[in-house]
Amino acid sequence: MIRPVRLSPLDLLDVGLLGIRTRRMRAAFSALGIAIGIATTALVTGVPAASQAALLRELSTLGTNSLQVMAQPGTDPPRLPAESVAMVQRIGPVTVASAVANTHTLVRRNDRTDARDGSGLTVLAARLDLPQAINATVRSGRWLDPVTERFPTVVLGSVAATRLGFADLPAAGGPAPMVIIGDRWFTVVGILAATPLSPDIDRSVLVGWEAARSQLRFDGHPTVIYVQCREPAIETVRAVLPATVSPEQPGQVVVTRPSDALAAKRATEGTFSALLLGLAAVALLVGGIGVANTMVIAVWERRTEIGLRRALGAHRGQIRAQFLTESAALAALGGVAGTLVGLAATAAYAIGQGWPVVVPLPATLVGLGGAVVVGVVAGVYPSIRAARLTPTEALAST
Structure with a gap:
């Protein structure tokens, strides 16, 4: 075969x-x-x-990975523990955590305006990494640095700059504009672009954290903590933030829910x-x-x-x-x-x-x-x- x-x-x-x-x-x-x-x-x-x-x-630019932490409304005083930012930064999925604090002072264009008229603006103590936490950019001038944050210098939000009469800062070498906060003069070193995710920052005058301590008697307790984390873990981070920020009284802490853009x-x-x-x-x-x-x-x-x-x-x-x-x-x-x-x-x-x-x-x-x-x-x-x-x-x- x-x-x-x-x-x-x-x-x-x-x-x-x-x-x-x-x-x-x-x-x-x-x-x-x-x-x-x-x-x-x-x-x-x-x-x-x-x-x-x-x-x-x-x-993603609409804050799908962002959260805000603040004290429960009605809390007296409405502040968070001084060490809370460092505690939040230790959460594994958190990539950036920064904070601002209300100094409860008024800002004026000069000393000839009404001392009780703050133009509806808020003077905030700000940490150096705030722009990264809220996706902010500087429109004119520069942001605070480890040197300027210790001296009487400020950065203006976009709305604050308009209300105080500053369209842009003069070119390098020109005289720097100044504003008066309380009874002290502060030099304006920068103006932020609009921050859609944090409209309160647009209406704020931002002072360095250390300068606020020495010049405005700031006690170091943050008012709002801005948090960015890895997006898939945002619900998990939100769940542990109250106990992390205030282990003794987590019920006194409010955490915003994730942006609707995430859904x-x-x-x-x-x-x-x-x-x-x-x-x-x-x-x-x-x-x-x-x-x-x-x-x-x-x-x-x-x-x-x-x-x-x-x-x-x-x-x-x-x-x-x-x-x-x-x-x-x-x-x-x-x-x-x-x-x-x-x-x-x-x-x-x-x-x-x-x-x-x-x-x-x-x-x-x-x-x-x-x-x-x-x-x-x-x-x-x-x-x-x-x-x-x-x-x-x-x-x-x-």
């Missing part, structure tokens, strides 16, 4: 690629179908992913994930139908080749493997080309919109793997149909 010759994987690949090598134009058009499908997959996953990244970045951000993440999966599935289905149609036509046109191979001893399994390999190869070639085109189009569109360029690596790898799987599945029926042809049927139909 003559045993059929077994094809090695390399031989099988060579036979499977024979149709692609000999019919290059047809193979190119066949791969184009799956390429369009995979390019669509890359595009419809990449563009929403870039849009999602831009949206999430915008939502919107998480809902956006879930919605986009479902959308991406749906679009990718549709695109792959379209590409698979194109490969299946191509392989059915290939079997019909290559009946003579099939009959000749069967007459020379090729068994049905080898015929099936040949067409499955060709189908998978076409899908893989189309998948690679489509992925490159889709990623390039996605990058161009994202750059044009000013979005961050996001390459959804899992979706890209799934798209490539899915292309091969779809190609194999699409080639199952054509390969079975080719294997069922007997040599006489295949040769007689030519």
Whole structure:
């Protein structure tokens, strides 16, 4: 009994690629179908992913990882323990913790204005890391530093600067403007831009923590603590803040709830994930139908080749493997080309919109793997149909 010759994987690949090598134009058009499908997959996953990244970045600026801690209203005096900021900083997920404290003094433009008119502004003692905790930026001048925080210098919030009559600070070398707090003169060294997350800061005059102690008789107890932490842990941090700030009386501490933008951000993440999966599935289905149609036509046109191979001893399994390999190869070639085109189009569109360029690596790898799987599945029926042809049927139909 003559045993059929077994094809090695390399031989099988060579036979499977024979149709692609000999019919290059047809193979190119066949791969184009799956390429369009995979390019669509890359595009419809990449563009929403870039849009999602831009949206999430915008939502993150709305304080999705920020909390505020303050004394319970009605507490007399409404203040927190002096060591509370350092205690909050020791919480693992906390990245920044800073504080301000009300000095209960009035600020005036000069000593000729009514001593009882503070223009509706609040004089706050501020720690040096406050801008990082509230995402504040300096519009003019500079923020306090370890040197200036010890001297009678102030930084104005955006509204405070307008009410006191300061649009901008003079250029370097010019005379620095001054304001009077209580009965002492303070030099204005900076003006903050608007802080949407902390509107109270906009209406405040900020004095260095140490200068407030020495110049305004500040006792060192913060009024409000600003906290930023890792976003996934924000609920956990919020739960432990009262006992951390005031272990003896946690009920006297109020912690703001997370920004509504956090819920919107998480809902956006879930919605986009479902959308991406749906679009990718549709695109792959379209590409698979194109490969299946191509392989059915290939079997019909290559009946003579099939009959000749069967007459020379090729068994049905080898015929099936040949067409499955060709189908998978076409899908893989189309998948690679489509992925490159889709990623390039996605990058161009994202750059044009000013979005961050996001390459959804899992979706890209799934798209490539899915292309091969779809190609194999699409080639199952054509390969079975080719294997069922007997040599006489295949040769007689030519």
